Amino acid sequence: MSERNLILIGPPGSGKGTQAKRLAKRFGIPQIATGDILREAAASGSEAGGRARSIMERGHLVPDDLVIDIVRARLAKEDCNPGFILDGFPRTTGQAEALDAILREQGRGPVRVVALVVADEELVRRILSRGESRADDNEGSLRNRLEVYDRETAPVLEHYRSALVEIDGMGDMAQITDAIVEALTEQR
Ligand code: AMP
Secondary structure, X not given: OOOEEEEEEOXXXXXXXHHHHHHHHHHOOOEEEHHHHHHHHHHXXXXXXXXXXXXXXXXXXXXXXXXXXXXXXXXXXXXXXXXXXXXXXXXXXXXXXXXXXXXXXXXXXXXEEEEEEOOHHHHHHHHHOOOOOOOOOOHHHHHHHHHHHHHHHHHHHHHOHHHEEEEEOOOOHXXXXXXXXXXXXXXX
């Protein structure tokens, strides 16, 4: 059986985490959310975790090396054999290039990249009304996260031009999942 290697990219508030969970379940592959892994590290009280926490709270990106090491180790685990869905990585073109190298090293098949598209005003509205709020869900941090997305992460879409499907992220959660699944099956 061929692997299903997916990357989900979208700005903060685009529903990326929700869709990653739903796709992981649908396809029986693990969701690898670098934000979740970093939040766990921050909560553990380790030195690297403490450094990551203050960066995350301000809405900036933690250093590439740190997340690249996390992802390399995570992808080497056996539960990733049938594939994986990366949620929140890569966020810079440097990370995308490192991921290409990791996947080559590990002898993995090609990736498909799903980009969720949501208008800026809707992102701000969604995040500031999020029921379960995070330490980085305040207005200053959110502004940074949106800027960082436009400046650092949007160029990653260009890196994956030929593997990319863009999905409208406005509207019903279940319908968006169906649209993603359909787009992924259509093109292969
Ligand atoms: P997220 O839960 O995906 O919104 O990530 C929360 C925060 O974790 C981000 O705002 C960054 O500070 C940090 N983070 C998560 N993934 C990455 C990544 N791939 N590169 C750098 N920082 C990251």
